[in-house]
Amino acid sequence: xxxxxxxxxxxxxxxxxDALTEAGITGMTVSDVxxxxxxxxxxxxxxxxxxxxxFLPKIKIELIVANKDVDSTIHLITEAxxxxxxxxxxxxxxxxxxxVRIRTGEEDEEAI
Amino acid sequence: xxxxxxxxxxxxxxxxxxxxxxxxVPGFAMLEAGLVRTKNVSAVLMxxxxxxxxxxxxxxxxxxxxxxxxxxxxxxxxxxxxLFQMAFVGKVINIMSGGVSERAKVLPLGLFTIVMGxxxxxxxxxxxxxxxxxxxxxxxxxxYDLAGSTVIHSTGGWALLAAIxxxxxxxxRYPKEGGVRVIPASNIPLVxxxxxxxxxxxxxxxxxxxxxxxxxxxxxAVALTIMNTNTAGLSGAILVGLYMYFRYHxxxxxxxxxxxxxxxxxxxxxxxxxxxYTPILIGSIGGVLVIFGVSFFDKLKLDDPVxxxxxxxxxxxxxxxxxxxxASNGDNITFLGQLKGVVVVxxxxxxxxxxxxxVINKLVPLRAEKDEEMQGLDVDECGLEAYxxxxxxx
Numbered sequence: 056x057x058x059x060x061x062x063x064x065x066x067x068x069x070x071x072x073d074a075l076t077e078a079g080i081t082g083m084t085v086s087d088v089x090x091x092x093x094x095x096x097x098x099x100x101x102x103x104x105x106x107x108x109x110f111l112p113k114i115k116i117e118l119i120v121a122n123k124d125v126d127s128t129i130h131l132i133t134e135a136x137x138x139x140x141x142x143x144x145x146x147x148x149x150x151x152x153x154x155v156r157i158r159t160g161e162e163d164e165e166a167i
Numbered sequence: 168x169x170x171x172x173x174x175x176x177x178x179x180x181x182x183x184x185x186x187x188x189x190x191x192v193p194g195f196a197m198l199e200a201g202l203v204r205t206k207n208v209s210a211v212l213m214x215x216x217x218x219x220x221x222x223x224x225x226x227x228x229x230x231x232x233x234x235x236x237x238x239x240x241x242x243x244x245x246x247x248x249x250l251f252q253m254a255f256v257g258k259v260i261n262i263m264s265g266g267v268s269e270r271a272k273v274l275p276l277g278l279f280t281i282v283m284g285x286x287x288x289x290x291x292x293x294x295x296x297x298x299x300x301x302x303x304x305x306x307x308x309x310x311y312d313l314a315g316s317t318v319i320h321s322t323g324g325w326a327l328l329a330a331i332x333x334x335x336x337x338x339x340r341y342p343k344e345g346g347v348r349v350i351p352a353s354n355i356p357l358v359x360x361x362x363x364x365x366x367x368x369x370x371x372x373x374x375x376x377x378x379x380x381x382x383x384x385x386x387x388a389v390a391l392t393i394m395n396t397n398t399a400g401l402s403g404a405i406l407v408g409l410y411m412y413f414r415y416h417x418x419x420x421x422x423x424x425x426x427x428x429x430x431x432x433x434x435x436x437x438x439x440x441x442x443x444y445t446p447i448l449i450g451s452i453g454g455v456l457v458i459f460g461v462s463f464f465d466k467l468k469l470d471d472p473v474x475x476x477x478x479x480x481x482x483x484x485x486x487x488x489x490x491x492x493x494a495s496n497g498d499n500i501t502f503l504g505q506l507k508g509v510v511v512v513x514x515x516x517x518x519x520x521x522x523x524x525x526v527i528n529k530l531v532p533l534r535a536e537k538d539e540e541m542q543g544l545d546v547d548e549c550g551l552e553a554y555x556x557x558x559x560x561x
Contacts, residue, residue, distance in 0.1 A: 099351070100417045102461050102474070106349035 056151040056164065057125050061116045062088065062144040063136040068114050074135040075118070080128065081167075083118040094142035113144060119151055121164055173381035174243060180389075181247040184375025188254035191368035192219045195261040198361025199268055200553070201354040202421065202473050206543020207269045208353070208553035214264050214273055218280050222257040225284030230256065233289035234297040242379060251375055252292075255319055258372075259288050262323025263520075265473040267330045267533070269337050270540055273548050275531045282523045283326065291318055291512055310508025311500045313392075314376035316436035316486030317509055322516040324480025327471070329521035334533045336470030338540055347465050350472070352421055362424035369396050369431050373438050388439050395438040396431060399450030403430020406454035422461070425474045426454035432482035437490035440500075449489050456481040484509050 063071060068085065075083065089110035096109040120128050129146055137143055156166035196215035200208045231238070231249055240248035260280050264271070294301050294308050295318045301307045312318050340348055352358055374393040379385040407426025411419050430450030438446070460477025469476065487509050491502030527533065535544055545552045 100415055100419060101349045101351045102419060102422050103411070103415070103458070104347055104349050104462070104465070106351065 056119060056154065056167070057122060058117060058119050058149050058151050059125065059128055059132070060147040060149070061132045061136070062090070062113050062146075063116065063132070064138065064143060065112055065114045067136040067138070068116070071116060071132055071135040074131045075128070078127065078131055080118060080120070080124075083116050086115050086117075088113050088115045092142070092145065111142065119154060119167055121167060173379075176381040177243040177379050178247045180380040181243050181251040181375060184371035185247070185251045185254040187368050187371025188251075188258075188375065189219075189368075190364050191258060191261075191372070194361050194364030194366075194368055195258075195265060196361065197357045197364060199265045199473055201357030201359075201361060202265075202352045203268045204350065204543070205353045205554050206545055206552070208545065209549040209551050210273065210544035211265075211268050212553070213549055214268075214271075214276055215261065217273060217277050218260045218264060219257045221277055221280045222260055222284035223253050225281050226253050226256045226289070229285035230289035233286065234292035236298045242381075255315065255372070256284050256288060259283060259319050259323040259326070262320065262475050262479045263326040263330055266327040266471040266475040267334050268472045269544065270535055271330070271334055271533050272531075272535050272544070275527045275533045278527050278531065279326075279330075279520075279524060283520070287326075287516065287519050287523070288319075288322060291322055291516065295508070295512070306511055308508045308511060309499060309504045310487060311440070311490050311494065311505065312436045312487055312508065313439060314373045314435045316432060316483045317512050319483075320432045320435065320479040321483030321487070321509065321513060324476055324483055325513055325516035326520035326524075327475055328469070328480065329517055330524055330533070331469050331471065331476075332521070333524050333528055336468060337472070338537065340470045341468045355420060358421055358424060362428060365428060366400055366431065369400070369435075372396075373435055377439060391443070392438040394443060395441055395446040396434050398443065398446040399430040399434030399438070399453065400427045401430070402447045402450030403427045403433070403454035403457070406430075406451040407458060410454070410458055421474075422457070425457050425461075425478050428478045429453035429457040429482045432479055433486035433489060435483075436486040436505075437494050440490060440494040445493050449486070449493065452485060452489075453482045456485055484513075 061071070072083070089112055091109060091111055094111065096107050096111060098105045098107050118128070125148060129148070132146060154163050154166040192215065196212055199211045199215065203211050231252060234252070238245045238249055260283050264276055293299065295310070295312060299307070310317065337350065340350065342348055370393045373396045374389045377385060377389045377392055380389050404423050404427035408418055408423045411417060411422055430453040433449050433453035434446050457474065457477045460481045461474055464471055464476050487505050488502065490500060491505035494500045524533065535547070539547045
């Protein structure tokens with residue numbers, strides 16, 4: 056079992072969600088996040104004075120998949136969220152030790 | 168017209184104008200709530216609520232008598248005459264309180280509101296619109312200021328300047344390494360709502376200041392006043408919009424709205440005296456002053472989150488002088504007379520506000536403690552944050 060965290064551009068969320076749902080991924084957790092990578096920030100204008108917005112708004116998607124589905128899921132997210140411009144985001148994969156579904160007590164892969 | 172009917176109509180007109188002016192209370196409140204950071208919104212709204220209540224009561228108990236001697240009016244109900252004058256008082260203090268947002272505490276501002284509403288502002292009204300205690304002295308004001316470019320807007324602006332000099336800038340606004348740290352507005356819809364409520368209030372502010380509508384002649388004067396008021400406001404907005412577009416290719420809505428308000432302040436001294444085209448010029452210059460003023464006061468490190476110094480102080484002065492330049496009705500209006508009014512009222516308003524604020528600051532510090540300011544004034548001042556919920560993702 057792996058956790059896939061994807062940081063993407065906010066307006067790409069719908070596309071990613073549609074692609075994942077179509078592929079049978081049944082759940083995900085989404086949060087508003089801010090941060091920066093190579094894109095750095097950008098400058099805005101307020102009352103004629105420029106100011107730099109360091110932390111850009113992004114969306115973080117977290118989902119847990121069985122080991123066999125990791126590559127295909129990464130591929131789906133990449134394809135759906137790519138614009139080719141700087142700031143498209145990153146995908147992180149990390150191992151998961153245990154999952155419990157609260158309602159039924161099912162564990163691990165059954166609980167995904 | 169039958170005198171009784173005229174009395175009724177003018178009473179109704181004064182009450183209607185007063186109601187429009189009171190729309191400026193939520194106007195200032197929403198404008199400031201949108202321009203400050205969310206951690207200070209409850210405190211700013213508390214100050215606005217306090218000002219309306221305290222200033223109105225101070226004016227009822229003391230201020231009105233200081234300005235006009237006694238309750239009374241021949242042409243309308245004396246209570247309506249009082250209410251109309253009362254509607255203006257809070258505006259003077261609102262101009263000052265907005266500019267010290269995000270760092271000034273409510274209680275000392277309340278103390279200042281009492282003194283301003285009971286004495287400082289009524290004395291200025293006494294000299295200009297009221298019983299005129301300076302008559303036959305060298306200081307006697309003969310400026311023309313229909314609705315208070317100087318009497319209200321500059322007065323509030325001078326008080327704000329005194330307050331900023333005493334209280335200082337918001338922490339982190341002018342970093343030690345130089346430059347200016349921009350603190351952007353938190354809620355543009357509220358800024359817009361507030362600005363337009365003020366704009367609507369201005370129709371009562373200026374139109375009502377004609378004082379009567381119960382004759383063909385005064386009805387025309389009221390309508391011309393409101394028309395010219397509106398023209399100056401939209402001219403200020405358009406000029407700032409064009410400037411921002413050509414200079415930065417960005418239409419900063421907060422600046423455009425402040426341009427409108429600057430134009431409205433500038434026309435306030437004599438909207439009934441001009442033809443229907445002069446306000447375009449007066450309002451446009453008002454917009455220029457806002458553009459110039461905002462960066463000018465930043466250079467001087469006078470931190471004014473809402474831009475009130477540019478909108479009210481500079482344009483209050485400009486609007487009063489503009490009457491001396493453009494007014495065409497030969498009512499003994501002279502440029503020098505207007506200038507004298509600006510200077511005398513300015514000196515009095517600034518010095519008296521400075522002394523009062525200085526004393527209050529010694530008794531009850533105006534400025535919030537460092538931790539309080541960093542945390543936002545809402546928690547300590549109100550025990551109530553304006554937006555306490557977790558931000559919902561969708």
